[in-house]
Amino acid sequence: MIAEERAKDIGLKELSKRLEEFAKARDWEKFHSPRNLLLAMVGEVGELSEIFQWRGEVDRGLPNWEESDKEHLGEELSDVLLYLIRLADICGIDLGDAASKKIVKNAIKYPAKIQ
Numbered sequence: 529m530i531a532e533e534r535a536k537d538i539g540l541k542e543l544s545k546r547l548e549e550f551a552k553a554r555d556w557e558k559f560h561s562p563r564n565l566l567l568a569m570v571g572e573v574g575e576l577s578e579i580f581q582w583r584g585e586v587d588r589g590l591p592n593w594e595e596s597d598k599e600h601l602g603e604e605l606s607d608v609l610l611y612l613i614r615l616a617d618i619c620g621i622d623l624g625d626a627a628s629k630k631i632v633k634n635a636i637k638y639p640a641k642i643q
């Protein structure tokens with residue numbers, strides 16, 4: 529993907545397709561086993577955590593953060609998301625469908641208070 533490209537409302541399936549193309553083009557499919565992808569994702573969660581480490585609590589919207597820090601945050605969030613999508617795909621899980629069903633399940637488990 530071109531760095532300057534802004535992809536609005538891109539879906540999980542499109543991202544999944546792009547990740548597959550990315551891996552195929554580099555002959556990296558052999559590395560994208562479930563275990564490797566899980567470990568890669570956990571590594572990226574660590575990188576994401578480092579951004580927040582030692583900052584104390586931060587306000588919503590990150591009002592006092594440098595733009596470069598916000599950009600870095602976006603990149604690490606993306607790495608976690610992309611590995612998660614790829615992991616689900618390699619495991620044969622439809623992540624959009626599974627997540628939608630889980631939201632319904634959560635709502636049944638934790639009913640909203642009737643006002």
Ligand SMILES: Nc1ccn([C@H]2C[C@H](O)[C@@H](COP(=O)(O)OP(=O)(O)OP(=O)(O)O)O2)c(=O)n1
Nearest residue numbers: 547550551556559572575604606607608610611
């Ligand atoms: N075998 C690989 C290696 C990388 N990627 C993709 C998925 C991630 O979005 C990104 C991760 O790249 P890096 O391992 O270079 O990690 P960072 O981008 O976080 O770089 P750094 O760790 O130097 O900060 O590249 C991939 O799909 N398969």
